[in-house]
Amino acid sequence: xxxxxxxxxxxxxxxxxxxxxxxxxxxxxxxxxxxxxxxxxxxxxxxxxxxxxxxxxxxxxxxxxxxxxxxxxxxxxxxxxxxxxxxxxxxxxxxxxxxxxxxxxxxxxxxxxxxxxxxxxxxxxxxxxxxxxxxxxxxxxxxxxxxxxxxxxxxxxxxxxxxxxxxxxxxxxxxxxxxxxxxxxxxxxxxxxxxxxxxxxxxxxxxxxxxxxxxxxxxxxxxxxxxxxxxxxxxxxxxxxxxxxxxxxxxxxxxxxxxxxxxxxxxxxxxxxxxxxxxxxxxxxxxxxxxxxxxxxxxxxxxxxxxxxxxxxxxxxxxxxxxxxxxxxxxxxxxx
Amino acid sequence: xxxxxxxxxxxxxxxxxxxxxxxxxxxxxxxxxxxxxxxxxxxxxxxxxxxxxxxxxxxxxxxxxxxxxxxxxxxxxxxxxxxxxxxxxxxxxxxxxxxxxxxxxxxxxxxxxxxxxxxxxxxxxxxxxxxxxxxxxxxxxxxxxxxxxxxxxxxxxxxxxxxxxxxxxxxxxxxxxxxxxxxxxxxxxxxxxxxxxxxxxxxxxxxxxxxxxxxxxxxxxxxxxxxxxxxxxxxxxxxxxxxxxxxxxxxxxxxxxxxxxxxxxxxx
Numbered sequence: 323x324x325x326x327x328x329x330x331x332x333x334x335x336x337x338x339x340x341x342x343x344x345x346x347x348x349x350x351x352x353x354x355x356x357x358x359x360x361x362x363x364x365x366x367x368x369x370x371x372x373x374x375x376x377x378x379x380x381x382x383x384x385x386x387x388x389x390x391x392x393x394x395x396x397x398x399x400x401x402x403x404x405x406x407x408x409x410x411x412x413x414x415x416x417x418x419x420x421x422x423x424x425x426x427x428x429x430x431x432x433x434x435x436x437x438x439x440x441x442x443x444x445x446x447x448x449x450x451x452x453x454x455x456x457x458x459x460x461x462x463x464x465x466x467x468x469x470x471x472x473x474x475x476x477x478x479x480x481x482x483x484x485x486x487x488x489x490x491x492x493x494x495x496x497x498x499x500x501x502x503x504x505x506x507x508x509x510x511x512x513x514x515x516x517x518x519x520x521x522x523x524x525x526x527x528x529x530x531x532x533x534x535x536x537x538x539x540x541x542x543x544x545x546x547x548x549x550x551x552x553x554x555x556x557x558x559x560x561x562x563x564x565x566x567x568x569x570x571x572x573x574x575x576x577x578x579x580x581x582x583x584x585x586x587x588x589x590x591x592x593x594x595x596x597x598x599x600x601x602x603x604x605x606x607x608x609x610x611x612x613x614x615x616x617x618x619x620x621x622x623x624x625x626x627x628x629x630x631x632x633x634x635x636x637x638x639x640x641x642x643x644x645x646x647x648x649x650x651x652x653x654x655x656x657x658x
Numbered sequence: 659x660x661x662x663x664x665x666x667x668x669x670x671x672x673x674x675x676x677x678x679x680x681x682x683x684x685x686x687x688x689x690x691x692x693x694x695x696x697x698x699x700x701x702x703x704x705x706x707x708x709x710x711x712x713x714x715x716x717x718x719x720x721x722x723x724x725x726x727x728x729x730x731x732x733x734x735x736x737x738x739x740x741x742x743x744x745x746x747x748x749x750x751x752x753x754x755x756x757x758x759x760x761x762x763x764x765x766x767x768x769x770x771x772x773x774x775x776x777x778x779x780x781x782x783x784x785x786x787x788x789x790x791x792x793x794x795x796x797x798x799x800x801x802x803x804x805x806x807x808x809x810x811x812x813x814x815x816x817x818x819x820x821x822x823x824x825x826x827x828x829x830x831x832x833x834x835x836x837x838x839x840x841x842x843x844x845x846x847x848x849x850x851x852x853x854x855x856x857x858x859x860x861x862x863x864x865x866x867x868x869x870x871x872x873x874x875x876x877x878x879x880x881x882x883x884x885x886x887x888x889x890x891x892x893x894x895x896x897x898x899x900x901x902x903x904x905x906x907x908x909x910x911x912x913x914x915x916x917x918x919x920x921x922x923x924x925x926x
Binding site for chain 1: 756757759760761763764765766767768769771772773775776790848852855856859860861862872875879882883885887890891894897898901902905906
């Protein structure tokens, strides 16, 4: 199969996947015994007319299959419904908050991938030694520290030591660059404002450290396992026996083969990265989709909750698609 | 690894037991508000004068209870659905695999947030909310094992002798999955503790004044800038230690089972 054909068929396969994901979210929200309208009244219970009116406004008085068809049809048109609490369309809300989440997760991945892969490879090369043991223990302990507590610990550290680092928010109000993309680092560069850029970067340090090190810890673990596995393969022994130097065996034969499964795993990490982002955003008051979701949950805004979760599902599918395509480029065997 | 994990888990449970025996009270308030760690309160007191040490000790009961119930729910559901899917194959298998793969793509905590927002707080509710996200993992493992065991001659013999579906699945096939499920469940116990604490931290866990690590940690965070670091530091430390215990035990189990499987294969 040619690469182009593979990419096209992979993109087409994503459509049913998204369809099923959205259906699963829809089912979860309908089969769970909680009533969104009762929840909207905060358990105090409105009058029967109020409840009936709200059910009608939200379209919940129609049969479930009609609700499903209508929901799917509006999603296909790019309409995620109307947020009762925000008094705005869900799409507008998501578009406002998504850039901050993308900025955070992208920078976290940018920090995590090189550190995680490098540490994993380093540990595997010295497998069984002291360096290996300390990297493994370090990664294990970091993996066991919950994202939110790590973030809080960093905040405590900054407050107690008096380091001049912002502990919450995406920018200082005084230094805010003109909003173009919503990713303030990009906006500052676009508006050629070095002060805003410095401010945005300073705000990124703690959240990115929090989220990035979590991902780095699990990447270290998986990279080490993969490299150790590959080093045990027969063809590595053959290369060594043929007189290849240790470095050459490692760089030419072991590393390229070990990096392929690591790439897949990095793709799978996107789900964990997004879940970590929800908590990180909450700790650092980062104005992203995670905080929007928590806001929606706090006010029981049915459409907004559904919109946020569907957006997360779309992001995960998109990440999987990108990984599969890059996998096919790196490893031609996949295409056949 | 397994032994150090078990030692950590046992110590955490002992601490919980001792706190119960000594008669510490996690709900008792005092005028000694937000006092730093001292001899009287070794982990200090929180914003309404409750002893942080007592709350950390009693938090073990609730955190472990919720995490355990979520693991049991996901293990039970995932294994049964996986067994049915792998055993019968065909259209049922394809449909179930599609739905559970989709569920697998969604981050577990986001599903948990979604569900707990709908059904409200409580031990079983929170356990259920967390469990849904873990079902696909058990489904995949059990389904895979079912598919590989299904074709073996002894299953054919059992069928020929007139064994029913239930008998075949539960008596002859599922035992092959027990070791893998056990290792996964131990690892998931650690992950579930983090999720319970995460939900508590976000205000979606157990209702106050129940002592729960994540909830306490979340309440304590508002006082960090005022310098009161202890009320959120110690519950967090307890989460890390407990999760470390379960992760070590889970990975230790996994290693042992993998080694025994390879040895069996080599012997054959």
